Amino acid sequence: MNNILITGGCGFIGSNFIRYLLANSNYRVVNLDCLTYAGNLENLISVETNPKYKFFKGNICDSSLVSEIIKNEKIDCIINFAAESHVDRSILDASIFVQTNVLGTQTLLESARKTEIKRYIQISTDEVYGSLGAEGYFTETTPIAPNSPYSASKAGGDLLVRSYVETYNFPALIMRCSNNYGPFQFPEKFIPLIIANALNDKAIPLYGDGLNIRDWIFVEDFCRAIHCVLEKGRIGEVYNVGGNSEKNNKELVKIILERLNKPESLVTKVTDRLGHDRRYAIDYSKINQELGWEPLCKFEEGIQQTIDWYVNNKQWINNVCSQRYLDYYARNYKGLEK
């Protein structure tokens, strides 16, 4: 049995991945999370008593804690999900983004390289590639050209990972994924924000002309891709992961409002986000051809599952963020997208 360290496991993708891994593998999972506003122990209640699961509250920037955990828990693999992840927050103040996404990554790499770690996976984002026009796709060889402080900090982390592979022969891989959606996503991100506000008949802010395009992937498909790369990915490689499901923001809001039987009059156009990337689209043929992965969940099914989950888990929304918080975001036109 392998011992895997998951950082940021109490957030959206990390918690989905921990549940996925415990259900679909024999790994013993150690979760290190400092529980920022985006990390909630409630996301992992269902595995709390699982003997193959252990939680440490702590920061990835704390090198002695990270080294101690790697040694004492006999960690063989690390997957780094821990990050500040919200673009709008990075525009307001980038410092914590640099601290966690750049320095935190370097701390993990430095602690891990002095051990017998077999594999390290950096969970990165398609946003490091910048923005596309109407045509084309991001491939793994697309030059890095981040446009927001968030994506710049993620790109910084990626470059450090690359440098550790080249300099120290460190066994790392990088995954760059498009926009995830699904259960347990903090309701400052676009899809849960639309659902939460619509359920409360609150205004839904739409940036600019609403025509910015994102490629949406159901979180379980991304979890399967990570598991594939963990088992079979080639050391030193980058793998792009996409959902094959491009939607502009306007049509996305419309689809959700229709399914919730709520009026389009809830949509409120607001001043565009600074430096707003126009379009992201992913070419995932490398992971498809090398590892046989492809997205399985159709957007129509994934979005219905997601809506149903939020409708059935209103208490979760209330617990992780008060209504006051959602009102604040609606009033200040923040939290529209990742």
Ligand SMILES: NC(=O)c1ccc[n+]([C@@H]2O[C@H](COP(=O)([O-])OP(=O)(O)OC[C@H]3O[C@@H](n4cnc5c(N)ncnc54)[C@H](O)[C@@H]3O)[C@@H](O)[C@H]2O)c1
């Ligand atoms: N959500 C997406 O659509 C998406 C898409 C592509 C890539 N990513 C990447 O995936 C990863 C996870 O994203 P998410 O949406 O689950 O984020 P999230 O904001 O929901 O969760 C982040 C988690 O990291 C923890 N954390 C933050 N700083 C930490 C620190 N210094 N030490 C320890 N823990 C810390 C938080 O408490 C939280 O549990 C991030 O690296 C993000 O950049 C996300």
